[in-house]
Amino acid sequence: MTLSTIWVLAEPSNGSFTTTSLELLTHARSLATNVAAITWGEGGQLGALAGEYGASTLYDVGDLAGALPGVPVAAAIEALSASGAPDALLIPTSYDGRDVAGRLSARLDRPVLTNVTGLTDDAGLVTEHPVFGGSLNVKAKFTGAGPGIVVVRAKSFVAEPSGGAAATVVAAPAGDSGATGSAVIATSHVEERTGPKLEEAAVVVSGGRGLGEASAYVMIEEVAKLLNGAAGASRAIVDAGWVPYSHQVGQTGKTVKPLVYLACGISGATQHMVGMKGSKNIVAINKDADAPIFQIADLGIVGDVHKVLPALIDALKARS
Amino acid sequence: MNIVVCVKQIPDPAAPQSFDASNNLNRSGKLILDEADTYGVEMALQLVDKAGGGEVTVVSMGSGGDVAGLRNALAMGATKAVIVSDDALRGSDALSTAKVLASVIARESFDLVLAATESSDGYTGTTPVQLAQLLGLPSITFAKAVSIDGSTLKVSRQTEAGYDEVTAPLPALVTVTAGVVEPRYASFKGIMAAKSKPLEVLSVSDLGLDGQVGADGARETIVAVEAAETRQAGEKYVDEGDGAQKVVAFLESIKVL
Numbered sequence: 001m002t003l004s005t006i007w008v009l010a011e012p013s014n015g016s017f018t019t020t021s022l023e024l025l026t027h028a029r030s031l032a033t034n035v036a037a038i039t040w041g042e043g044g045q046l047g048a049l050a051g052e053y054g055a056s057t058l059y060d061v062g063d064l065a066g067a068l069p070g071v072p073v074a075a076a077i078e079a080l081s082a083s084g085a086p087d088a089l090l091i092p093t094s095y096d097g098r099d100v101a102g103r104l105s106a107r108l109d110r111p112v113l114t115n116v117t118g119l120t121d122d123a124g125l126v127t128e129h130p131v132f133g134g135s136l137n138v139k140a141k142f143t144g145a146g147p148g149i150v151v152v153r154a155k156s157f158v159a160e161p162s163g164g165a166a167a168t169v170v171a172a173p174a175g176d177s178g179a180t181g182s183a184v185i186a187t188s189h190v191e192e193r194t195g196p197k198l199e200e201a202a203v204v205v206s207g208g209r210g211l212g213e214a215s216a217y218v219m220i221e222e223v224a225k226l227l228n229g230a231a232g233a234s235r236a237i238v239d240a241g242w243v244p245y246s247h248q249v250g251q252t253g254k255t256v257k258p259l260v261y262l263a264c265g266i267s268g269a270t271q272h273m274v275g276m277k278g279s280k281n282i283v284a285i286n287k288d289a290d291a292p293i294f295q296i297a298d299l300g301i302v303g304d305v306h307k308v309l310p311a312l313i314d315a316l317k318a319r320s
Numbered sequence: 321m322n323i324v325v326c327v328k329q330i331p332d333p334a335a336p337q338s339f340d341a342s343n344n345l346n347r348s349g350k351l352i353l354d355e356a357d358t359y360g361v362e363m364a365l366q367l368v369d370k371a372g373g374g375e376v377t378v379v380s381m382g383s384g385g386d387v388a389g390l391r392n393a394l395a396m397g398a399t400k401a402v403i404v405s406d407d408a409l410r411g412s413d414a415l416s417t418a419k420v421l422a423s424v425i426a427r428e429s430f431d432l433v434l435a436a437t438e439s440s441d442g443y444t445g446t447t448p449v450q451l452a453q454l455l456g457l458p459s460i461t462f463a464k465a466v467s468i469d470g471s472t473l474k475v476s477r478q479t480e481a482g483y484d485e486v487t488a489p490l491p492a493l494v495t496v497t498a499g500v501v502e503p504r505y506a507s508f509k510g511i512m513a514a515k516s517k518p519l520e521v522l523s524v525s526d527l528g529l530d531g532q533v534g535a536d537g538a539r540e541t542i543v544a545v546e547a548a549e550t551r552q553a554g555e556k557y558v559d560e561g562d563g564a565q566k567v568v569a570f571l572e573s574i575k576v577l
Contacts, residue, residue, distance in 0.1 A: 013480070068460065068477075068486060070449065070459070070461075071458070071459075074453075094480070095461065095462050095477070095478060095479060095480070098445055098446060098449065098461065099449055099459070099461055101446055101449075102446040102447075102448070102449025102450045102452075102453065103449055103450075103452075103453050105414075105415050105446060105450050105453075106415065106418065106449075106450040106451075106453035106454050107453060109415070110415075110539070111413050111414070111415050111538065111539045111540050112414060112415070112444070112446045112450075113540055114414075114443070114444050114445055114446060115443055115444075126543060130548060131337075132336075132337050132338075134548055135547070135548055135550075136545055136546065136547060136548055137544075137545070137546045137547075137548045138343075138542055138544070138545050139542065139543045139544040139545075139546070140540050140541065140542050140543060141540065141541055141543050142539060142540050143538075143539045143540060143541055144539040148540075151446070178456065179456055179457070179458065180452065180453060180456060180457060180458050180459075181458065182458045182488050182489055183458040183459065183460050183486055183487070183488035183492070184486065184487060184488070185484045185485070185486050186474075186484075186485045186486065186487050187484070187485045188479070188481070188482070188483075188484045188485075189482040189483050189484070189485070190481045190482045191481065191482035191483070202576070203576060227571070227576065227577075235498070238497075238498060238499055239355070239498040239499050240499065241499040241502070244464075244478075245462070245464070245478055245497045245498070245499065246478060246480075251443050252437070252438060252440075252443065252498075259574065259576060260571065260574060260576055262567070269333075269334075270337070271333070271440070277551060280574075281570075281574050282551075283567055283570060283571075285559075285563065285567070289556075289558070294553060294556055295551075295553050296551040296553065297553060297554060297556070298554035298555075298570070299554055299555055299556075299557075299566065299567065299570045300553070300554065300555065300556035300557070301556075301557055301559050301563040301566060301567065302556060302557065302558045302559060303558065303559025303563045304559070307559065307561075307563070308559055308563040308564050308567070309564075311561075311563065311564035311565075312563075312564040312567055312568070314564075315564050315565065315568050316568070316577075319568075319577065
């Protein structure tokens with residue numbers, strides 16, 4: 001190992017750390033001798049969990065008093081770095097993770113590498129980035145002095161506990177936020193969700209522009225429900241305002257690796273493929289026989305989703 | 321109410337992408353306004369309208385001298401455009417990009433800076449927050465809805481569970497997700513008017529950033545570009561009324577049913 005210390009941003013979520021945070025802690029163990037986690041809010045209670053996944057120290061930024069995490073957490077990491085910066089910081093690709101990475105990059109005057117799906121050590125940290133729809137892998141290294149900031153996509157690694165002892169919880173010094181820290185959460189709204197989360201579902205059914213109109217998306221939701229799966233979407237129909245951004249699968253959205261992915265009326269733009277090509281099985285239904293999605297589909301149905309999906313819904317209902 | 325919108329001119333996303341000899345994205349073809357940025361331009365036009373007037377300034381950087389995408393934003397209704405266009409910017413990373421944009425925006429009088437959550441060619445997705453830090457502004461990313469009440473910004477911000485209502489004092493920076501507003505099409509009148517709207521072209525030297533940006537300023541390097549593992553295409557059938565049954569049989573074969 002050429003890397004001595006890695007810090008991992010461990011995002012608190014419902015009494016645990018997010019799955020991506022645990023994936024990063026797990027992988028960090030194989031790259032560096034010293035792994036520390038950085039958290040805030042309820043995450044400060046999770047010294048045992050951080051230790052179980054390989055962190056020896058859990059730096060706790062504490063209660064953020066309603067502030068969006070990006071600024072205060074980056075300020076605290078900058079303050080921590082002043083008394084010994086790590087070789088690298090691993091940050092989950094998430095709404096708050098990206099805020100922390102951007103803020104920290106400008107504060108430390110160090111670059112960020114994003115959309116990372118692989119991390120190895122070859123006389124220094126090597127990052128891997130799928131580009132052009134995942135057809136090419138770019139490998140990159142940081143240069144110059146100071147820590148590298150790495151933003152890693154979900155499911156790049158498998159989370160496995162190491163059985164380590166509880167991490168020592170250390171209060172992180174409050175950094176200087178100044179005027180930048182004035183964005184505060186007034187209220188939080190939880191959208192009702194039935195069925196599994198998109199990133200965790202064994203079955204994902206996604207719709208695209210081939211649905212023709214927003215109202216046709218109910219077919220996607222119906223098939224997803226009948227298969228106990230989650231409903232996803234291509235960027236095209238999210239951009240068109242048919243479904244919320246939280247459904248988006250792809251480069252700009254979520255990465256999914258379900259047991260089976262059903263792409264309905266999705267042509268397979270490179271931006272979409274990179275988010276789902278890791279699925280175990282892929283089924284594609286599309287009118288255009290030349291659609292790129294068929295190149296990666298285990299089963300391809302050249303047909304109109306407006307005919308195939310109603311028939312599929314009937315067939316699935318008949319079985320249940 | 322003056323609003324600055326960060327925009328990027330990108331190669332047509334529908335065309336195949338490739339690298340040039342320096343492993344930079346090939347930008348030799350015609351560049352267009354990133355569709356992801358049209359939401360910010362539209363949002364700015366609507367917010368200025370609601371506030372009773374003001375200027376919408378689009379700010380960009382690039383290396384090839386293209387301005388067609390900026391004319392497009394002006395045709396939608398933006399007041400003026402500023403672009404830092406310089407071959408010395410080739411190879412700039414996200415932080416260098418943020419430094420360039422920050423030095424341009426610092427010259428403007430503004431209440432709000434808008435940007436897309438990420439560009440549709442590089443997808444780095446960190447430039448806006450780096451920019452907010454360099455400008456000393458609060459930021460609210462992943463906005464689904466934006467309103468302004470006096471000097472207070474109110475944003476519905478996307479979260480994993482739903483959304484948060486977030487407030488911040490102006491000036492501030494906001495990144496908008498696609499689909500938040502319906503971008504207007506440029507009218508013929510708008511296109512004609514755009515031809516005579518102010519469009520300022522600056523160089524890296526104009527901003528005093530020589531040697532800090534472009535490939536010189538980047539502190540990461542590509543060590544390899546490799547072909548990724550490919551998936552094999554499986555069976556493909558033309559639906560003749562039996563498509564759904566084929567799907568059911570496949571789901572049975574993998575024990576989903």
